[in-house]
Amino acid sequence: MPLTIALAGNPNCGKTTLFNALTGSRHHVGNWPGVTVERRSGTFEHEGSALEVVDLPGTYSLAARSDDERVAAQFLASPEVDLVLNVLDASNLERNLYLSTQLLELGKPVAFVLNMMDDALGRGINIDVPALEILLGGPVIPTVGNREQGIDDLKALLAAMARGESSRCRRITVDYGHDIEGELRALETEIGRDEVLKVAMPPRWLALQLLENNAEAKQRIQESHAREAIGLQLAKSFAFLEPHLGADGATLVAERRYGFAHGLVKEVASAADEGATPTSRLDAVLTHRLLGIPIFAVVLVLVYSLSFVLGKIPQDWIGDAFKGLAAFAAARLPVGELTSLLVDGVIPGVSAVIVFVPVIMILMGCIAFLEDTGYMARAAFIMDRLMHVMGLHGKSFIPLIMGSGCNVPAIQAARTIESRQDRLITILVTPLVSCSARLQVYIVIAGTFFTPLMAALTILAMHFLGLALAVLMGRLLRSSLFSGPSAPFVMELPPYRLPMLKATLIHMWEKGSIFLTRAGTTIFAGATLVWFLSRYPGIANREWTLEYQQQRQAVATLNLPPAESEERLRALQLAHESRIVNTSLAARLGQKVEPVLRPILDPEHKRPEAWKDVIALTAGFVAKEIVVSTMAVIHQASEEPKAGERLSPLQVALRDGSGLTPLTALAFMIFTLIYTPCLGTLAMIRREAGSWGWAAFTVAYGLVLGWGLAWATVAIGHALGFA
């Protein structure tokens, strides 16, 4: 069994960089059980000793209020952990030591890393490391994580501790003073009556949390048979301490911890230079009262262009490559079910998964870069006022805006929001933001039914509608499902730092591969299901297949010029597919649900074929742009316009043959915007929200809201005299 080391520390202390430096590429990213908090673990060997390192989420405290803190506190208290490695930011020692005072209470050996020594020196802070070792009662290794300085010393120390060769750990805890220590001992005695509690964590640690009025600790006590005795003693302690020391338990405990940290820093470190730091000089511009917002807008445009304009290039390659592959397979294989499964099911399914990877990797790389430089906190600082009005956090802004490129990575980007409530709300409203796939549907529909100017305005209006709905839904969720006390906005503005390219690349790779392995299977399965629904039973009809083959052969024997022959063959293919799709299970479903959709798609009962829209919408579940290609099949009309014509054959067919009016076309667009997130988005919601329940909730509210708004559009339009 290798020894397990838990890496604990504040956010922004360089923990993950250190973790990467220790474990190299030998690490694994997963989730902590039951929560969507990333769990990184890896191994390294040093002179024959194998060690396992687990990177805990960065926290300021072990108070177990957020998921991050709960995960860290529970893991640190578990017997799995043999050694705690506390990473300290040398340039911000006092606040970092607050967490150390808690770690020292856990009764495990603690070693310390004094990271970012270069930053500290740059600010004129000199730290007496031997003195710090004595005062903290454990070994201290100075490092510069992003230059891998001190990593070998650290590995050697950890290996020595693993072999039991280093006995530099003494148990040191904060001295809370005579009065508090007395109450702590009394509480410990009561806690000691319950063997289970006593073993689960050091009684003194639990007693401290009780004095702090920690909800989680009080919950623990409620499950104990000694709860009355403990509760009685706690009340006694409060009654004694509050009047005696002039403050409540939480204040007293925090004061003593900071007292310890402050005294220690005074002892071992010289004061930082006064005057402007590079960070304050940068902030003078980046969060400037007038310049802050325009600069943020530029950053946003840059990130957006990198992800969705640059990212579209490899995306198109992937799309084209798979289309080519499908065409190649279709041309070589005999017409039939298996070929259709491959050509219309598997290949587009795999394509639908892989096509997301470039955007995800680029956007996640940008987000990681913004996080690691420290700018993300500034972006949240700048936008928080606006987002607060919506019931959200400043950090929700970037995911929402990025949603207009693609919802999938936008939902992944919500990871940066610490509070679970804020994160969930952001995840649940992001699908309302109109993405570039839906744009393709608007372009076809609006281009058919409106003048070019009106079409452009309508398309713009759809995007605003999406954002407005996200805002409204956010407020609604905040006041209904998430009406509990909102997480306080207490956000550190860390010093600006230049991130390491390697760390950003590792992060991009991780995000891309997590998407492929976790969300990929869902998307693929869903795509295959939709293929089944829209092809059966027609695809298995031997007579139709035979007929189609004969027609193709007939064309081949005509000896037409290649271009014309090609065109005829394509028309035949479209007719054949159209026959299959229009009699498919999806079509039957369409006929079944058509009465429900009639008020929005066929308010005047003039469209006998309104059920065909349902086929397109069902297919659009895989990816919204498929709505267009499915319509092309349904209406047997190509989506490519002929040379010199404004409207494509599909648009002409929609205008003349579908029975849609400008008003119902608008309703159709609104419904397409809202009715359901695509499969990729759903798979991501399930992953990031942690359950299928939330994914189902998004579909359900989307359908209801989409129907309602489309209906209102039709009703109001009628009342105003539009048709």
Add this chain to the structure above:
Amino acid sequence: MTQNPPISLSLLQPGDQGEVVEVQAQGPVRQRLLEMGFIRGAVLRVVKLAPLGDPMELVIKGYHLSLRRDESACILVQRLA
């Protein structure tokens, strides 16, 4: 020297310094603020307000922190000259 009565942190202007007198928030917010260094006697300096007027940036315990008015209104400070 007579001391002014403590005022809420949200009333401090950029550039002002203050000394924490009391955190009046309750529950998790209280504990969070205490952990971040808002303990009696801690000296802080308001750096600026965000472009839209909220939140505020301040320096406490040697690091930069931002707080919404909702939170800063529940912290009592003594303004320092």
